[in-house]
Amino acid sequence: MNWITKLYYQARRVWKAISVYLIIAGPGLVVMVADNDAGGITTYAATGAKYGYNLIWFLVILGPVAYYVQEMTVRLGAVTKRGHAEAIFDGFGAFWGWFSLLDLILVDWLTLVTEFIGMTAALKIFGIPGWLTVTVVCSLMGFMVINGRYWTWEKLSLMFCALNLIYIPAAFLVHPSVKDIIGHGIIPNFPGGFNGELFFFLMANIGTTIAPWMLFFQQSSVVDKGLKEKDILFGKLDTVIGAVATVVVAVFIVIVTGTVLNGVDIDDAAQASKLLMQTHHYAGEFMAIGLFDAGLLGAICISLASSWAFGEIFGWAHSLNNKIKEAPWFYLNYFITLISAGLVVLIPGAPLVLITLFVQVVAVTLLPAALVFLILLLNDKTTMGEYANTLTNNIINGGIVAIIIVLSTLYGVSTLFPNLFG
Amino acid sequence: MSLGHAFKVMAFRNVGKVRAINRRYANPRLIMSPATRWALLGLRLYLFSLVGLLAYKFITLVVH
Numbered sequence: 001m002n003w004i005t006k007l008y009y010q011a012r013r014v015w016k017a018i019s020v021y022l023i024i025a026g027p028g029l030v031v032m033v034a035d036n037d038a039g040g041i042t043t044y045a046a047t048g049a050k051y052g053y054n055l056i057w058f059l060v061i062l063g064p065v066a067y068y069v070q071e072m073t074v075r076l077g078a079v080t081k082r083g084h085a086e087a088i089f090d091g092f093g094a095f096w097g098w099f100s101l102l103d104l105i106l107v108d109w110l111t112l113v114t115e116f117i118g119m120t121a122a123l124k125i126f127g128i129p130g131w132l133t134v135t136v137v138c139s140l141m142g143f144m145v146i147n148g149r150y151w152t153w154e155k156l157s158l159m160f161c162a163l164n165l166i167y168i169p170a171a172f173l174v175h176p177s178v179k180d181i182i183g184h185g186i187i188p189n190f191p192g193g194f195n196g197e198l199f200f201f202l203m204a205n206i207g208t209t210i211a212p213w214m215l216f217f218q219q220s221s222v223v224d225k226g227l228k229e230k231d232i233l234f235g236k237l238d239t240v241i242g243a244v245a246t247v248v249v250a251v252f253i254v255i256v257t258g259t260v261l262n263g264v265d266i267d268d269a270a271q272a273s274k275l276l277m278q279t280h281h282y283a284g285e286f287m288a289i290g291l292f293d294a295g296l297l298g299a300i301c302i303s304l305a306s307s308w309a310f311g312e313i314f315g316w317a318h319s320l321n322n323k324i325k326e327a328p329w330f331y332l333n334y335f336i337t338l339i340s341a342g343l344v345v346l347i348p349g350a351p352l353v354l355i356t357l358f359v360q361v362v363a364v365t366l367l368p369a370a371l372v373f374l375i376l377l378l379n380d381k382t383t384m385g386e387y388a389n390t391l392t393n394n395i396i397n398g399g400i401v402a403i404i405i406v407l408s409t410l411y412g413v414s415t416l417f418p419n420l421f422g
Numbered sequence: 423m424s425l426g427h428a429f430k431v432m433a434f435r436n437v438g439k440v441r442a443i444n445r446r447y448a449n450p451r452l453i454m455s456p457a458t459r460w461a462l463l464g465l466r467l468y469l470f471s472l473v474g475l476l477a478y479k480f481i482t483l484v485v486h
Binding site for chain 1: 443447448451458461464468469473476479
């Protein structure tokens with residue numbers, strides 16, 4: 001009888017831990033899944049089409065990389081109760097603060113335009129005109145925030161995160177060879193030798209894994225949710241689960257395009273959807289739905305990252321728990337960013353390709369700064385106390401940050417000078 | 423109150439706000455250890471060279 005009692009209490013403990021996790025879950029999961037935004041889906045689709053399953057191992061490595069970087073924002077947010085923009089102003093002064101804030105606003109807005117490009121392209125496949133997509137998306141995102149509750153916004157976002165898993169059934173529909181996936185994808189290899197083109201693809205995948213807005217978004221989200229020091233462990237778990245989800249989605253996209261479109265040059269995910277639909281109708285449709293969802297998730301997070309940052313610095317009320325009347329500037333900023341980005345996509349002859357390329361270049365002017373500030377802030381023992389970076393943290397995170405800075409810079413520079421790496 | 427006047431009031435208020443922010447964050451709170459100073463110097467050089475590259479690209483695009 002004793003073992004039944006023990007089992008009962010053990011089950012209750014596990015259930016309690018799961019319940020606590022479900023309350024705390026959100027920022028890490030949302031930011032990680034939203035990392036697979038419209039640009040990310042295009043990169044993964046193009047990677048699978050170009051190199052088949054051969055670079056799956058590389059995507060798997062990027063999971064821990066994303067986790068280690070994002071985990072630092074959980075600690076910083078929970079301990080300081082400040083967003084990343086405010087932490088930079090406070091820690092490094094007005095010069096670096098303004099630089100980060102204005103660069104973030106520019107990068108976020110440009111990235112938001114690329115999310116709208118992805119969403120309109122995805123729904124055009126189903127015959128939905130661009131103006132209708134932009135209107136519906138802006139209305140939906142407006143509905144998500146105006147109810148004045150962080151909780152509602154987060155749960156709706158998690159629902160869209162779940163839709164991101166649509167690539168898993170899509171992969172089953174194209175009947176990939178498990179033997180080939182394991183044989184070619186798991187063991188690290190450089191298909192066709194290490195050349196300029198492969199290097200560009202590797203850099204592009206890194207560039208989509210860590211973006212400046214992710215750091216600002218997760219830290220502000222942790223603060224808005226009200227996570228405390230005691231919640232850091234669950235916040236980290238949330239980020240781990242998010243990192244696993246993002247890698248799983250990326251791998252399944254590569255499996256879909258690697259199976260059906262192997263050897264085809266892909267310019268964007270919408271093109272991949274159309275090509276897929278010629279042979280695997282439903283897989284192509286799933287790809288298009290996934291692209292729309294990815295763009296929407298990206299837009300949901302990016303527009304908030306900017307508004308939170310502005311609110312923190314200008315001292316406006318800036319919580320999703322505030323009603324519009326209580327935080328008018330926060331919501332005004334949110335809607336201006338959102339609607340203006342949506343309208344750009346509708347301008348006939350707008351330089352959308354140029355904007356997409358420009359995002360990569362501008363992002364590398366902010367990412368290294370944000371990452372360096374993150375490491376330095378995490379080493380501030382006066383503020384962080386026992387949650388400051390340990391030596392091991394610094395070795396791992398410092399190494400990752402150094403590699404990301406070098407590769408993302410090379411990616412940005414190679415976007416400016418396409419023939420740089422042959 | 424005309425729209426122009428309202429805009430002027432808003433602009434003045436925001437300029438005042440920016441000045442207040444600059445005053446509030448005039449001195450970095452973080453202790454500037456040699457490592458921090460080197461990191462910030464490296465960052466300035468990095469950004470300087472990147473902006474230089476962007477300017478070079480822009481000029482070559484305009485010239486051609």
